Amino acid sequence: MKLLVIGGGGREHALAWKLSQSPRIHKVYVAPGNAGTALEHGIENISLTEIPELIEFAKKEEIFITIVGPEIPLAAGIVDAFQAANLKIFGPTQQAAQLETSKVFAKEFMQRHNIPTATYKSFTDPVLAHQYIDQSVTPLVIKADGLAAGKGVIVAQTNEQAHSAVNNILVDKNYGNAGSEIIIEEFLRGIEVSFIVMTDGQHILPLATSQDHKRLQDGELGPNTGGMGAYSPTPFISPGLHAKIMHDIVTPVITGMKKEGINYRGFLYAGLMVTAKNEAKVLEFNCRLGDPETQPIMLRLKSDLFTLIEHAVNGSLNEVDIEWDRRAALCVVMAAHGYPENPRKNDVIQGLSDLIDEQNDTDNFHIFHSGTLAGGKNGEEILTAGGRVLCVTTLGENVKIAQQHVYKLIEKIHFNGYQIRRDIGYQGINYQRKN
Ligand code: AMP
Ligand code: GLY
Numbered sequence: 001m002k003l004l005v006i007g008g009g010g011r012e013h014a015l016a017w018k019l020s021q022s023p024r025i026h027k028v029y030v031a032p033g034n035a036g037t038a039l040e041h042g043i044e045n046i047s048l049t050e051i052p053e054l055i056e057f058a059k060k061e062e063i064f065i066t067i068v069g070p071e072i073p074l075a076a077g078i079v080d081a082f083q084a085a086n087l088k089i090f091g092p093t094q095q096a097a098q099l100e101t102s103k104v105f106a107k108e109f110m111q112r113h114n115i116p117t118a119t120y121k122s123f124t125d126p127v128l129a130h131q132y133i134d135q136s137v138t139p140l141v142i143k144a145d146g147l148a149a150g151k152g153v154i155v156a157q158t159n160e161q162a163h164s165a166v167n168n169i170l171v172d173k174n175y176g177n178a179g180s181e182i183i184i185e186e187f188l189r190g191i192e193v194s195f196i197v198m199t200d201g202q203h204i205l206p207l208a209t210s211q212d213h214k215r216l217q218d219g220e221l222g223p224n225t226g227g228m229g230a231y232s233p234t235p236f237i238s239p240g241l242h243a244k245i246m247h248d249i250v251t252p253v254i255t256g257m258k259k260e261g262i263n264y265r266g267f268l269y270a271g272l273m274v275t276a277k278n279e280a281k282v283l284e285f286n287c288r289l290g291d292p293e294t295q296p297i298m299l300r301l302k303s304d305l306f307t308l309i310e311h312a313v314n315g316s317l318n319e320v321d322i323e324w325d326r327r328a329a330l331c332v333v334m335a336a337h338g339y340p341e342n343p344r345k346n347d348v349i350q351g352l353s354d355l356i357d358e359q360n361d362t363d364n365f366h367i368f369h370s371g372t373l374a375g376g377k378n379g380e381e382i383l384t385a386g387g388r389v390l391c392v393t394t395l396g397e398n399v400k401i402a403q404q405h406v407y408k409l410i411e412k413i414h415f416n417g418y419q420i421r422r423d424i425g426y427q428g429i430n431y432q433r434k435n
Contacts, residue, residue, distance in 0.1 A: 001024055001025055001026065001064040002025070002026065002027045002028070002029065002061055002062065002063050002064060003019055003025055003027070003028045003029070003063060003064060003065055003066070003067065003306065004028075004029045004030075004031065004054070004057070004058055004061075004063045004065075004066040004067070005019065005028060005029070005030045005031070005033075005066075005067050005069060006031055006054065006066060006067070006068045006069055006070070006073050006078065007030070007031075007068070007069030007070045007073075008030065008031075008032045008033050008034050008037075009034070009069065009070065009291050009370045009371075009386075009388070010291055010292055010294070010295055010333075010368040010369065010370040010388065010390075010391040011069050011070075011288075011289055011290070011291035011292070011294040011295070012030055012033070012037070012069040012070075013030075013033075013034065013036045013037050013040075013295075013368040013369050013370070013391075014294045014295045014297075014298040014299075014366075014368050014391075014393075015067060015069060015289070015294065015298065015305070016028045016030045016033070016037055016040070016043050017037075017040055017043070017298065017366065017368070018298045018301060018305045019067070019305050019306050019309075020040060020041070020042035020043050021304075021305075022304045022305065022306035022307070023304075024304075024306060024307075025042070025306050026042065027042060027043075027044060028042060028043045028044075029043075029044050029045070029046050029057075029061070029063070030043060030044070030045050030046070031045070031046045031047070031048045031049065031054060031057075032045060032046070032047050032048070032049060033045030033046075034369045034370065034371065034372045034373065034385070035369055035372035035373055035374045035382045035383075035385075036367070036368060036369025036372055036390075037369070038374060039356065051073070051076065051077075051078050051081050052081075054066075054078070054082075055081060055082060055085045055087065058082070058085075058087050059085070059087065063087070064088065065088045065089065065090055065306075065309060065310065065313055066082060066087065066088070066089040066090070067089075067090045067091070067309060068089065068090065068091035068266075068288070069288065069289070069291075070288060071097065071100055071101070071147060071286065071287060071288050072147070074091050074092060074094070074097040074100075074101075074266075074287055074288060075094065075097055075100075075101045075147060076094070077093070077094040078091070079091045079092060079093045079094070079097075079266075080093050080094050088313050089313075090265070090266060090309050090312060090313050091265075091266040091267075091287070091288070092264055092265060092266040092268075092287045093262070093263075093265075095262055096257060096262050096263070096264045096265075096266070096287065097287040099253070099264075099268075099285040099287055100147070100284075100285055100286045100287040100288070101146060101147055101287075102145055102146060103143050103144070103145050103146075103152075103183055103284070104122050104145045104181055104183060106284070106285050107120050107122065107183055107185075109253075109256065109260075110282060112256065113252045113253070113255075113256035114252065115248070115249055115252050115253065115256075115282060116248060116249065116279065116280065116281045116282065117281050117282040117283075118141070118185040118186040118187070118188050118281060118283075119185065119186045120183045120184060120185035120186065121183065121184055121185075122145075122181055122182065122183045122184075123166075123170070123181065123182050123183075123184065124170070124180060124181050124182075125170075126166055126167065126170040126171050129166045129170060129182065129184060130163055130166060132184060133159055133162045133163055133166065133184065134159070136162075136184070138156055138157055138158055138159055138161075138162060138187075139155060139156060139157050139187040140156050140162045140184055140185070140186075140187060141153065141154070141155050141156070141184070141185045141186070141187050142154045142156055142162060142165040142166060142169070142182055142183075142184055143182060143183045143184075143185065144169050144175045144178050144179040144181075144182055145178065145179070145180065145181040145182060145183070146175070146177060146178030146179070146180075147178055148175050148178045148179070150224060150225065150226050150340075151175075151224070152169075152175060152178060152179070153224065154168075155187065162184070166182065166184075169182050170182060188273040188275065188281055188283070189273075189275065189276070190273040190274050190275040190276060191211075191236045191273070191274045191427060192211070192212070192214075192271065192272070192273055192274075192283065193209060193210070193211050193234050193236050193237055193271075193272050193274055193280075194209070194210045194211060194212050194230070194234075194269060194270075194271060194272075194290050194293045195209060195237065195245055195249075195250070195269070195270045195272055195280075196210070196267060196268070196269045196270075196289060196290060196293065196297070197250055197267070197268050198266070198267050198268075198308065198309075198312050198317065199254050199264060199265060199266070199267075199268060199312065199317065200265055200311070200312045200313070200314070200315045200316070200317040201254065201257075201258065201263040201264055201265045201315065202254070202258075202315065202317075202318075203315075203316075203317040203318040204246070204250055204251065204254055204317070205308065205312075205317050205320070205322055206242070206246065206250070207297055207301075207322070208232045208233050208297050208300055208301075208324050209232060209233045209234045209237045209242070210230050210231065210232035210233065210234055210290070210293040210296060210297060211230060211231060211232075211234040211236065211425075211427065211428065212227045212229075212230045212290060212292065212293055213227065213228045213229045213230065213421060213423075213424055214226075214227055214228070215228070216228060216335075216339070216340065216419070216421075217421065218421050218422055218423040219423065223340055223341070224340075225335070225339065225340045225387075225388075226291060226292075226340070226387070226388060227290065227291060227292045227293070227333065227388075228292075228332070228333045228335065228420070228421045228424065229292060229330070229331055229332040229333050229391075229420075229421055229424030229425070230290070230292045230293045230295070230296055230330070230331055230424070231296055231328060231329065231330040231331070231399050231402065231403075231424065231425040231428055232293065232296040232297050232300055232328065232329050232330075233324075233328065234427075234428055235428055235431045235432065235435070236274050236427070236428075236431070237274070237280075238278075241274065241278060241280060244279075244280065245270070245272065245280050248280075249270055249272070249280065249282060250268065250270065253268065253270075253285070254268075265312065265313070266287060266288070266312075267287070267288050267289045268285065268286075268287065269285065269286035269287075269288060269289060269290050269293075270282055270284075270285055271283040271284040271285070271286070291370075291388075292331050292333055292388075292391050295329075295331045295366075295368045295391045295393045296329035296330055296331050296393055297329070299325070299329040299331075299365075299366060299393050299394075299395055300324050300325040300327070300328075300329045300395065301322070301323075301324065301325075302323040302324060302325055303320070303321070303322050303323045307320065308320055308322065325395060327395045327396060327397060327398075327402070328395070328396055328397070328398050328399045328401075328402045328428075329393060329394065329395050329396075329402060330393070330394060330396070330399060330402035330403050330405075330406055330424060330425050331368070331391045331392060331393035331394075331406065331424070332391070332392050332406045332407070332410060332420055332421065332424045333370070333388050333389075333390070333391050333420070333421075334388075334389050334390040334391075334392065334410065334413065334415075334418045334419070334420050335387055335388050335389060335418065335419045335420070336371065336384045336386065336387055336388075336389050336415075336417065336418070336419070337416065337417025337418070337419070338417070339387040339388065339419060340387055343371070343384075343386060343387040344384065344417060345371075345383070345384055345385055345386075346375070346383050346384065346385075347383065347384040347415040347416045347417060347418075348376060348381050348382075348383055348415060348416075349372065349381075349382045349383065349384060349389070349390070349413065349414070349415040350413070350414045350415065351412045351413040351414055352367065352382055352413060354412070355367055355409065355412060355413070363395070364394060364395045364396075364405070365392070365393060365394040365395070365405065365406075365409060366393050367390055367391070367392050367393070367409070367413075368390070368391040368392075368393055369382075369389070369390055369391075370386055370387075370388040370389055370390065370391060371384060371385045371386015371387060371388055371389050372384065372385055372386075372389060372390070373385035384415055389415070389418070390413065392406050392409050392410055392413070393406070394406045394409065398432055399425045399428040399429050399432060400425075400429045400432065402425070403424060403425045403429065406424070407422070
């Protein structure tokens with residue numbers, strides 16, 4: 001059978017790599033993929049991006065199931081379009097994806113279904129927003145309603161910063177339509193974790209827990225990014241808290257959607273703040289897997305991912321179990337010079353070919369590509385082609401060992417101006433040390 005994965009980042013590389021290991025799958029197409037997916041056995045890139053041409057391709061190639069990686073095609077209604085063409089696809093519909101594509105929708109939905117989250121107010125009028133800020137205590141979090149490529153959230157430490165965020169979004173319209181409405185919410189303190197599940201609209205299968213590192217620099221400094229590294233599992237979700245998150249957050253989302261006439265089928269990602277009282281509150285929902293969380297999660301997944309997705313598409317997710325490698329997995333993103341503001345392209349990446357031979361002989365690391373492109377002399381070089389370039393992912397007996405392994409591998413890879421964090425997993429490692 002053949003599958004199609006939509007997207008071209010590290011998350012899609014990891015998904016396609018895992019799917020290609022299924023004994024029932026002989027080809028995984030990735031649209032558009034990257035230089036890393038191009039090198040994998042059983043995976044082939046196709047340079048299509050438009051929904052109608054993807055539908056035509058899926059029909060012609062008799063793709064069994066299409067799996068959607070990023071939010072943009074989900075927001076554009078790729079799932080609705082494939083379903084209308086009688087093609088099997090795994091991901092939420094455009095309506096269901098509003099949980100990610102509209103923060104106002106997500107907040108109102110959480111209120112309707114009593115899902116714990118920061119208190120908030122929404123505004124379209126800047127005058128009212130400014131008045132609200134003057135009556136509130138900072139820090140405050142200002143969020144543009146729509147998709148803003150991870151840049152739509154401003155944590156304002158002072159009133160001035162909050163006012164200027166409002167002006168930036170509502171008055172100067174620097175986020176376009178994504179910023180025609182904002183929410184201003186309470187600042188939550190605690191530890192941020194990622195809780196991702198797959199669901200067929202009725203049954204819910206939680207994936208392994210993880211923790212992402214969103215700031216560019218060590219110690220949570222510098223600008224927010226798409227994620228500079230992640231590890232799985234995180235010790236900050238105890239079995240008790242896990243059960244509470246399933247009961248108070250994830251289940252109410254799926255049943256709430258159903259009550260509102262929406263069948264939520266796909267991956268669901270809850271970004272959570274675990275407070276000092278060991279309570280979890282929702283920071284955001286994503287209607288897809290996380291990037292880079294997917295990379296360590298896929299390295300730990302022992303079950304056949306294709307079988308899980310097949311059951312999810314058929315509504316029988318209750319019939320399958322999911323099995324994980326008991327080891328920890330950790331990934332560090334190597335980002336381009338200038339990321340996140342202005343990533344430089346076309347830097348030559350060195351050191352990958354020796355590591356590819358090595359990774360094929362072991363199950364304990366994999367280098368997933370994000371923004372890479374084959375090019376240079378005779379097309380034999382691998383060049384940087386995006387903000388996040390590589391995601392070096394390892395397994396280890398614990399988080400510390402997995403971390404040491406990643407940084408050893410990174411020493412063998414080079415491209416000009418690369419940026420990495422040196423402390424990925426530090427909270428998990430500190431927790432291990434103390435417990
Ligand atoms: P979001 O895209 O909503 O996850 O926001 C991006 C980042 O901003 C999150 O990963 C958090 O680090 C931070 N953030 C968002 N909302 C809050 C909040 N209410 N309190 C504290 N930090 C927040
Ligand atoms: N790693 C955060 C995200 O995928 O949104």
